[in-house]
Amino acid sequence: MYSLLLLNGGIGARVAAGRPKQLIKVRGLPILVYSLIAADAVAEIDQIVLNYPDGWRDAVEQVVADYAIRTPVTYVPAGDTRHDSVANMLSSATNDDVVIHESARPLVSAADFMTLLAAPGRNVSLMLEIPFTVAPVDPATRTVTGYLERSTLRNVQLPQKFAKADLEDAHRRAAADGLTFTEDATLVATSGHEVRFIDGSDRNIKVTTPTDVLLATFLLGGRPEEAWNA
Amino acid sequence: MPDATPAPSRTLLVTGASRGIGLETARRFLQNDPALTKVFTLARPSHDFDDAVAELRALARPGVEVVRYDVDLGDRAAVIDVVDRVAAEHGNVDLLVNNAGYTKPVPLQQVDFADFERTIAVNLYAPFTFVQELLRRGNRFELIVNIASTAGINGRSGWLTYSASKAAVINMSEVMRSELAIYGTRVACISPGRTATALRRVLAPDEDPATIMQPQDVAEVIEMLASPVGRFVDSANLVVRQ
Secondary structure, eight states: EHHHHHHHHOOTTTOOOSOOGOOOOOOOOOOHHHHHHHHHHHHTTEEEEEEEOOOHHHHHHHHHHHTTOOOOOEEOOOOOSSSHHHHHHHTTTSSSEEEEETOOTTTOHHHHHHHHHHHSSSSEEEEEOOOOOOOOETTTHHHHHHHHOOOGGGEEEEEEEEEEEHHHHHHHHHHTTTTOSSSSHHHHHHHTTTOEEOOTTTOOOOOOSHHHHHHHHHHHSOOOTTTTTT | OOOOOOOOHHHHHHHHOOOOHHHHHHHHHHHHHHTTEEEEEESSHHHHHHHHOOOHHHOTTTTOOEEEEETTTHHHHHHHHHHHHHHHHHHOOOEEEOOOOOOOOOOGGGGGGGHHHHHIIIIIIIIHHHHHHHTTOOOSSEEEEEOOGGGGTTTOOOHHHHHHHHHHHHHHHHHHHGGGGGOEEEEEEEEEEESSSSSHHHOOOSSSSSGGGHHHHHHHHHHHHSSSSGOOOOOOOEOOOO
């Protein structure tokens, strides 16, 4: 069985004035609801560890209650960084394996979780090919410093799954070395544990900007594939 | 959005089950849905309801339960009490048919406000309350059918309270359809035209019921919506009329 660490603590200053972005609504529903409902339909997830921004615990608990989420939920305050948040949530996980997801990705489905859980290996991330060219630069001098082969690069997506012991070990090492990571697949891999990946989907967007809210609204709105001939 | 997979066993809750479209709906599902295990019939106590439940129980295959709840849908506390009992005693409601309707058709100047409130309570608040309260108890619907009326599409002179309540049902159904898609729940709204029911006799006392659409015709459309092909019916408001 798995514990889902559902990251929900971001402040999201780029998205909404005065509100944490996870309480932003997409199609009239709090964005957090989409991930909760998807995870709630996955039998292998029997615990949800949910964090909340400072001052928002009641509002987050109310969403869980209103939507009658059946999976038991453990509430944890958000850390100063995403890295810290995962470390805090990890200590509340009761299973030997965890899934990490973030509520800012509302297009996740129960099937996405199930595909990830069925994938071989205990440490696995969704990742997406990069369809455009990226370049290494020196922002200080505004110069291009070389070349990156995009076929060996991936856009890191969530959800991811990890053996709890490997993730804990990686966080211990990072803390000892004073390192902070922005996500956990590279953290765990850098710590010497094998991390695999399966292909994600370009629909599984992270809602960060007001344009992302519009895009998610469109993608979640019924039948966008028929938008031109409905 | 996913579609909720039809359960290997299904339960059906029908309001206004003592006669008309509600009774015909219960009848048809009992006769034709092999997955059906329970029918929850709701109506105000009456001889019609006694007869209806007796007939439905006689019709039910062995092992299929017909459960009776006497309730006035204008009484919100009573509606919530029924939801408590259904959830505690029987578990999930897979198919919900919000059929019960009330009307006392009078011109605007003669509308008694308490009666207007009762019309809204029965026709709008009760369907809303069933859905909200069941969701709050963790219920996962496969299909919700709300019965509106063509009188909710165009206001009818002399039917202000009824027309207004049914217009609200049509709009509410559209919102439910959109919001409950996250569960894979389908929500359909049916607007029957003239149908030979007791309510129709109140609205049009001089009409010959034999000349208009029958309750079983509407029930057959509801049955179709719950059948495999019903998954392909993608209309916010299905008009059914002769």
